[in-house]
Amino acid sequence: MPQPGRPDEPPAARPAAHADDRAPRTAEASRPRFPARVYAVGAEPDARFSLANERTFLAWVRTALALLAGGVALEALDLPVLPGLRLAAAVLLVVLGTLAPALAWWGWARTERAIRTGRALPAPVGFAVLVVGACAAGALVLIGLVLR
Amino acid sequence: MSDADPRSLARERTRLSWRRTALGLAGGAVAGARLLQEVVGPAAWLLALAGLTAALLVARFARRRHEADPSVAQAGGRLVTTVAVGTLLVGVAALVVLLALATDRVSVL
Numbered sequence: 001m002p003q004p005g006r007p008d009e010p011p012a013a014r015p016a017a018h019a020d021d022r023a024p025r026t027a028e029a030s031r032p033r034f035p036a037r038v039y040a041v042g043a044e045p046d047a048r049f050s051l052a053n054e055r056t057f058l059a060w061v062r063t064a065l066a067l068l069a070g071g072v073a074l075e076a077l078d079l080p081v082l083p084g085l086r087l088a089a090a091v092l093l094v095v096l097g098t099l100a101p102a103l104a105w106w107g108w109a110r111t112e113r114a115i116r117t118g119r120a121l122p123a124p125v126g127f128a129v130l131v132v133g134a135c136a137a138g139a140l141v142l143i144g145l146v147l148r
Numbered sequence: 149m150s151d152a153d154p155r156s157l158a159r160e161r162t163r164l165s166w167r168r169t170a171l172g173l174a175g176g177a178v179a180g181a182r183l184l185q186e187v188v189g190p191a192a193w194l195l196a197l198a199g200l201t202a203a204l205l206v207a208r209f210a211r212r213r214h215e216a217d218p219s220v221a222q223a224g225g226r227l228v229t230t231v232a233v234g235t236l237l238v239g240v241a242a243l244v245v246l247l248a249l250a251t252d253r254v255s256v257l
Contacts, residue, residue, distance in 0.1 A: 034226045034229065046155075047158065048154070050224065051159060054162055057231075058162075059165070061172075061231055061232070061235050064235050064239065065173065068176065068238060071246060072180065072246055075246055087246075090246055091246060094239065094243050095243070097239050100235075101231075102232065105229065
């Protein structure tokens with residue numbers, strides 16, 4: 001039977017992970033968990049919370065990939081949009097798509113810390129950037145279509 | 149399998165989420181290679197190969213993690229960080245492609 005969560009693991013085991021670095025390494029304690037900024041605090045949570053956090057991160061990564069694909073396609077497919085505005089929209093989308101994984105990682109780390117320490121979840125990171133950026137890119141394409 | 153444990157469902161959803169991400173990565177790599185081919189020639193398919201390899205690795209690693217292999221189950225943060233950095237690099241590459249397309253006025257169609 002798989003042991004998914006190990007929710008009953010004593011929390012004290014985590015900070016000590018660095019201390020016994022020279023101890024014979026078992027599969028369980030083979031490497032200190034990365035990043036320490038996240039895993040050095042708090043207690044092991046219910047696996048479901050960590051998994052949900054991971055899925056949110058992955059949704060951000062897919063959003064980033066979609067933004068990148070949209071930005072490159074906009075320019076590559078030679079759509080009938082005013083070229084300057086089209087390039088501006090494409091660059092904006094690609095910059096957003098490059099920013100998104102960084103924001104996703106930051107949000108993942110902050111949320112994981114909050115889950116481990118039992119605090120309230122932090123406000124979502126980067127929503128404003130994403131929404132404003134996507135709206136601006138859409139507006140640029142729209143204006144480029146009208147003014148063509 | 150402990151099917152009664154709702155955590156197994158959460159694991160399954162997470163695994164499928166990883167799989168969707170890997171598929172997106174693979175598709176993006178092939179599409180990107182098709183575009184880059186216009187700029188740098190057949191060498192662009194190296195990008196497709198790299199992307200497909202990365203997608204396969206992500207899917208495989210996520211599966212081992214899903215099956216709670218203890219040595220891998222702990223690596224969640226490493227996997228997350230690797231994917232974030234990888235996506236960021238894809239973004240930088242996309243920016244380069246974009247600027248190449250914009251300056252050369254290369255069209256795919």
